[in-house]
Amino acid sequence: MCGIVGYVGNGETDAIDVLLNGLSSLEYRGYDSTGVAVANGALRVHKREGEFSALESTLPTESLRGDSIGIGHTRWSTHGPPSDANAHPHTDSENRVAVVHNGIVENYQALRDELTAEGVDFESETDTEVIPHLIGQALSAGAAPETAFRRAIDRLEGSYAVAAVFASSDEIYAARQESPLVLGIGDDGYYLASDAPAFIDYTDRVVYLEDGQFARLSPGEFVVTDANGTVVDTTVETLEWDAEDAGKSGYDHYMLKEINEQPTALRQCLRGRVDGLSSTVELAELADLEPSWPVQFVACGTSYHAAMFGAELLRERGVPAQTFLASEYDADRVLVGESTLVVGVTQSGETADTMRALREANRAGARTVAVTNTVGSSAARECDHALYIRAGPEICVAATKTFASQQVALTLLACRLSDASTHDVVQALRDVPDQVQHVLDTSRASEIAAEYVDSDAFFFIGRGHQYPVALEGALKMKEITYRHAEGFAAGELKHGPMALVSEETPVFAVVIGDGERAHKTVSNVKEVEARDAPVVAVTDGQTDVERYADRVLKVPASNDVAGAITANVQLQLVSYWVANELGRSIDKPRHLAKSVTVE
Missing domain, CATH: 3.60.20.10 (Aminohydrolase, N-terminal nucleophile (Ntn) domain)
Known part of the structure; x- marks a missing residue:
């Protein structure tokens, strides 16, 4: 702003x-x-x-x-x-x-x-x-x-x-x-x-x-x-x-540079925080934070999608967690007490709505944690604790590497706040930077963007950990292409949004792993296919979704957490190349600001 x-x-x-x-x-x-x-x-x-x-x-x-x-x-x-x-x-x-x-x-x-x-x-x-x-x-x-x-x-x-x-x-x-x-x-x-x-x-x-x-x-x-x-x-x-x-380093846009910086940003986020030998997580910034719940996340925009991802992680690890849009958070109407932990996710650490929500939480007696990219920011100073995502400077208004770094930082926080085993998560996180690099090196997003650039609208679907990724994929498309885009929980398509599906509305389906949710999403893809909408599957290949897709964006096989991070990178690239095809002002999209400091 x-x-x-x-x-x-x-x-x-x-x-x-x-x-x-x-x-x-x-x-x-x-x-x-x-x-x-x-x-x-x-x-x-x-x-x-x-x-x-x-x-x-x-x-x-x-x-x-x-x-x-x-x-x-x-x-x-x-x-x-x-x-x-x-x-x-x-x-x-x-x-x-x-x-x-x-x-x-x-x-x-x-x-x-x-x-x-x-x-x-x-x-x-x-x-x-x-x-x-x-x-x-x-x-x-x-x-x-x-x-x-x-x-x-x-x-x-x-x-x-x-x-x-x-x-x-x-x-x-x-x-x-x-x-x-x-x-x-x-x-x-x-x-x-x-x-x-x-x-x-x-x-x-x-x-x-x-x-x-x-x-x-x-x-x-x-x-x-x-x-x-x-x-x-x-x-x-x-x-x-x-x-x-903060320079472009030879890239045409800051956004493309920052997408390509994600392997480095994720390594910085992980450095000194995970022990591969013992498969443990150590967050020095939160050494004196006693785990407590319920956990309430407050955030806006891209950070809200990261918060949804974090809350899902906590819930599957047995910790009650909710996500609130910061602009809608009201401590007088939400059960907040001394045992409540309120986590504000804000890349700038200055987002006005998130700061207001955190201040309300502080006044209500809750303990607060800021998950932010900015040392010395208002959120970092006013919260009881700060967990830095260490993404480095991000110049493009549309967040990319900060979202991926938030995903990783919130995964570490979920490990810190629960008693569940961290072995599988730590092993997956250690491989994520290299997996993101593989996506960057092999992605065919530019080809898909060229094929679908003239579409009427773009839909994104996913379940579980992939639902926030679908929402974020749609947000990126809106922000920098100015084209209509919507993200949905995959199961919700048949409860209304299917009326919008046509031959001119490609559906990007994020299908990771081989679990029940993945197979249910494949069923939703079949429903889309039956209505002649083009399907782009973002998948690690552990299901047969590719049989029903018109195009495929591949990510390395891992688990739901790592897959959510790598799938998001593919969707970032699709949005970037669609915007590039349209000649949009990618780094400074109209009407938007990097740090929203008014409510």
Whole structure:
């Protein structure tokens, strides 16, 4: 979602170069307009609707050099459509302060009405614009920049990450509440961003702001304070990845690169956590976590499908587990107590709906675990425990390697929380990275994509561990191709969805293993075949499903858990190649954002 970047330097680096580089690095978050503001005795603000290139092509870059203080923004619309006027930064009426903001100001209408009654003219439809006008009021009353900024923030209700620059100051002021904000500590100055990739080219040393904290960045120092202005101690952490990790490495799209990075990501997730000799699982992060139940998973989107996979694993190992869409989770209506373990699955660790659900669980007295990719994220800090999936940076909006890593991490968690034998699971997991590599090396997904690219719709079916994979396969197809796609529990086809099946609707059937569920799915495939719909079987060959399929995507034979991971890779590749055939914006699909930080 919206992205913030800021820089205060000592004069050796031009702020505009840092801002443009940062905005380019934040494109993956999803956005519909961009803008910058630089300060040097006066504010110069430039902003444009559309992609970053629209701003870059009209920016008087050379005339902005020499300034070492500035802020930039990529906007994802919430209040008001994409337009030049609604793009950030926003200023007060006298152009004394410029503000960028992520999140939602829930009381903005009351503030706007109040300011309008006092004679303030608004130039945009955004909730953000109330902030610079509140600051402007305080400046007119004689307040210093920092005091004016704090007074304005005190008036806000909702979630926000806010940064402001002043014409009269060589400092950036920032504050955070339920929306991520991270400081970068460099040799030539200080950086500010909603996500570290915005400044990873310049420094890998970071400080994560907590809710309710303020930051003041000047050429010579940074100071973090609480809501009362008291200086708080901060910890400088070093990121374990660099700018090269976030490049395309010769691939046409980040998505294809990240699909191909999955063997490495899975090895990283497993490293030091499984003992092949004893077939045991050791999770150092959860060493002091006492197994308890029921287990409740809360998540959104792709992470919700991973959570469904995790809950299924726990249930088959004798642990009661449920999965909730985080946006629908209500601790007052769900049985939550001190014995409940609530697991929030969120690749960014900042997903607003998931964070709200976890906070409700904490207030209800439950123990909480964050399963996340992001060290230092809100989820990691606010939960009792954090289990990192170790996937490395993922730039494409559509999640691929983080889903596979979530599948593996949740498998390890299921082993940790149950008393059932881990031998078969550990042996299967050890082989998964190589099996994924085999799929990548041998997949015929591009051929199948070319054959079915003009289909009316795409259906995906599976049972048990393969049901979440079917849902995820459909989601990937929707996200990056913009074609209609649906995932179903295979047995549900005959209870309504079969009415949609036709010769123009290929059905992707995930059939893994030789158990009862697999054979029942084969029966569902026969029902589809009888209605002349093309069938693509994603299978390890342990059933005779290939006899009834028009095309086959093969995965190595293993067990249901490993098969769910490798089958998912085949479906990722199908979606990618369909989108590629259609010429879609694969890494930045329309209307979507990488990290959804508003409810």
